[in-house]
Amino acid sequence: MGRSPCCVKAHTNKGAWTREEDQRLIDYIRAHGEGSWRSLPQAAGLLRCGKSCRLRWINYLRPDLKRGNFTDKEDDVIIKLHSLFGNKWSLIAARLPGRTDNEIKNYWNTHIKRKLISRGIDPQTHRSLNSFVARNSQNQLPDVDFSGRNTSSSSSSKKKKKRNAGSFDDGKGSGSGTTEEEEEAPKPPPPFDGDDHCESVNLDLSIGLLNSVSKQPNREKRRTPLYEETAASTASVSPSAICLCWQIGFQSIGHFCSNCQPASGSCGFR
């Protein structure tokens, strides 16, 4: 589209980051802060694209990242938020402190999709697969798919994996996989029913919320701690907005928006 490339690709490294590159990036950001990604590589002495530096920092090096397994509650929050927002991974990540959109996206594609399918729930529509078949048989189109593609390569085999993340050992990969174990265990009837849940979701609300949040200037959004920003923007967007803290399970994981009363343990909007 006639845009200049984000960097001079002839002199940039690609692929896995080395420990030295990571350290350079960390040192530079500690000294100068985030931002100016385009000029950062040169300033930090890195032969990397600025975009690549940003991604590495955001997804892997940021000190506030919570590495390791996703908990059951995080699973549930992700599923519920996905039913509201679709593949808006950044919005979902904003509500899961310490998790990145990339991490959640990967986790969704590799774990949760299969989990939902095994429960008979369509991962995109969050409706029962049976109802999907039934509606198709009536010649009706399914609900709009946010991504419009089918990336699932589902397999029934569960493999226990232990990997080192990145290009070297930092301990990140050592803890993954609890949800896989859960999947193997015999499950009670699913606590989360796609149909029931979807019926309770006001799509107009979710769409309005999305637009409002996305209208905020990007740089402002980034400066604000994720969960604070989320609650504040949600509350400020619309005075009559419905607080989702309770619905999506914030309180069960110890997070409250400004509309909620932690002391009482109840949400004012509930």
Added chain:
DNA sequence: AAAATGAACAACCGCAGATCG
């Protein structure tokens, strides 16, 4: 033991929107 397969996830790509001059 080797090859094939598939899962996991880091990293890349291209686009859209925001910002700047």
Added chain:
DNA sequence: TCGATCTGCGGTTGTTCATTT
């Protein structure tokens, strides 16, 4: 107001490694 630039996002690809054949 407009074009150039920067940044962030979502989708996709590449790589590694565990498991299966």
